[in-house]
Amino acid sequence: MIGYTLMTEQAGPRELVAHAVRAEQAGFDFEVISDHYSPWLVEQGHAPNAWAVLGAVAQATERVRLMTYVTCPTMRYHPTVVAQQAATVQLLSDNRFTLGLGAGENLNEHVVGRGWPPVNVRHEMLGEALEIISRLFNGGYVDFVGRHFRVDSAKLWDLPSERVPVGVAVSGPQSVELFAPSADAMIAVEPDAELCRAWRTAAPDADRIIGQLPVCFDRDEHAAMARAHEQFRWFGGGWKVNSELPGPSAFAGATQFVRPEDVAESIPCGPEVKPIVEAVAKFQEAGFTDVALVQIGGKHQREFLDFARDELLPALRS
16 A cells, blocks of 8 residues: 655644545545654744644545554553553544554654653663553553553543554564564564565564655756755664664754755655666565655645646556
8 A cells, every 4th residue: 555644843733634635535545644842953843742633634634544653652641541542543543543652752752751761762762662552442441550551440431433553663683572462563674585584474464564765856867866865864863873862952953064965865766666666676676565755845735636636646656
């Protein structure tokens, strides 16, 4: 399936809802939303609450599947709250929602003043959160005492008729081993065939492997390259780096020597269908079942969605 990304870092809440409606009309199969407290770079300029936007999107759309890509259920949000949010969106969307979870980024989670733990601790926290959320989805009262979380007599009073599927973001063998047994879907941002094979072995019943691909469509290729550099030069740092930096100023400093041509090497830029189709094909060849596209530039969604409807989606499906 081909999806569309509602990127909270580059558009306000009303605009995101309008983009969601147009993306459904354009023919996308599903929509994912990022869950940020801060943008990656000041130039992006936005970070509305993803869950409030999702509630509006669930009511404004009719067909597309919805998903967080991704929520961290360990610091800004307690896992009991994430479970309640997810169940509510599933009800509002008539069972179209998938809860995408990850271990988070310092950029967003440090705001609650608890520091930023090392990756092994973050994985421990995510493991406990997954257990808590799963037990709450089972119904009934939940008590839990772990190393990182406590739950006292929690219960979801409004449960959907269909259990919320859970996807987990992974980046290597350790995270696959830890989280595949607890998840319905894998989430990753690079077309890594070895990662997909490891996931299929560890979770043979999980039916979706969901990737994400940034693109910068513009009829002017040079304008596209300039915009991708301005707003997405952070992307090439890789998640081991991107998860650690604490704010937009840190990302600006870390990417000060990245050139527009460097960004264009990894992100399709310009008016052509073929580079995007080739980039999506790499995910398919690696074993992904779904790819969500990100159009870079909050003010450049309408022309991209028209392009997707008329040219891109037919080419991808052919």
